[in-house]
Amino acid sequence: MTPEQIQPNRKRPFRQGNAEQNARMQAWLKHQLAQNTRIRKTIELFCGSGNFTEVIAQAGCPHTIAYESSLGAILSLRQKQLPGVEAGVVDLHQPYVWKTLRKSIMDADTLVLDPPRSGLKNSRGFFESFASLKTIYYISCNPESFARDAWTFHKKGWWPSDIQLIDLFPHTPHVEVMAVFNKPDGLPAG
Structure with a gap:
C-alpha cells in the first residue's frame, strides 16, 4: 500500500488474517456445497466483501443473495461481478430484519452464515422467514456464540x-467453527 492509498480513520471491510487457513475454510465450504446437489437459491448473511461468496458462485449456485451491513464491503463485492450473485446492504442485527427480508429469503433452500463474534444474535422470526430452508452452512469465529446459536x-x-x-x-x-445443519426430511423449516 502506498502512502497515497492510506486513509486514516476509515473502516475497511473485514478480511481474514490468515490466508492459508482461510483457503482451508473456503475449501471446506466448496466441498460441502459440492455434496448438496439440490441447491436452487442461496442466501449468504454477513458476506463481507465476498470471501465465501466467491466460493458459492464458483460452486455453480444458480441464484445467491448476499447481505452485509457495510456499504464499502458490498461495493467491493459488486465489483467482482460474480455470476448469479445479488448483493445488498442490510443491518442484520436490527430488530425486524427478518420481517423486512422475508420476501427475498423465504424460498431459499440454502443458507451460508458467517456472523461476527456476537453470532446471529437476532433469531426472532429468523426460522419463520426461511420457510424453504434445507441446509445451513455456519462459519463462526466464536465457539461461545456458535454454541448459543x-x-x-x-x-x-x-x-x-x-x-x-x-x-x-x-x-x-481463537478457533473457527464450521458446521453444516440439516432439517430432517418431512419437518417444516421453522
Missing part, C-alpha cells in the same frame, strides 16, 4: 451433520 437451531429441529474446527490464529485461543 446451535442450541437455538436444535430447538427448532435442526441437527449438525458436520463440524470442523480451524485454528485460524495459532498460539491464541
Whole structure:
C-alpha cells in the first residue's frame, strides 16, 4: 500500500488474517456445497466483501443473495461481478430484519452464515422467514456464540451433520467453527 492509498480513520471491510487457513475454510465450504446437489437459491448473511461468496458462485449456485451491513464491503463485492450473485446492504442485527427480508429469503433452500463474534444474535422470526430452508452452512469465529446459536437451531429441529474446527490464529485461543445443519426430511423449516 502506498502512502497515497492510506486513509486514516476509515473502516475497511473485514478480511481474514490468515490466508492459508482461510483457503482451508473456503475449501471446506466448496466441498460441502459440492455434496448438496439440490441447491436452487442461496442466501449468504454477513458476506463481507465476498470471501465465501466467491466460493458459492464458483460452486455453480444458480441464484445467491448476499447481505452485509457495510456499504464499502458490498461495493467491493459488486465489483467482482460474480455470476448469479445479488448483493445488498442490510443491518442484520436490527430488530425486524427478518420481517423486512422475508420476501427475498423465504424460498431459499440454502443458507451460508458467517456472523461476527456476537453470532446471529437476532433469531426472532429468523426460522419463520426461511420457510424453504434445507441446509445451513455456519462459519463462526466464536465457539461461545456458535454454541448459543446451535442450541437455538436444535430447538427448532435442526441437527449438525458436520463440524470442523480451524485454528485460524495459532498460539491464541481463537478457533473457527464450521458446521453444516440439516432439517430432517418431512419437518417444516421453522
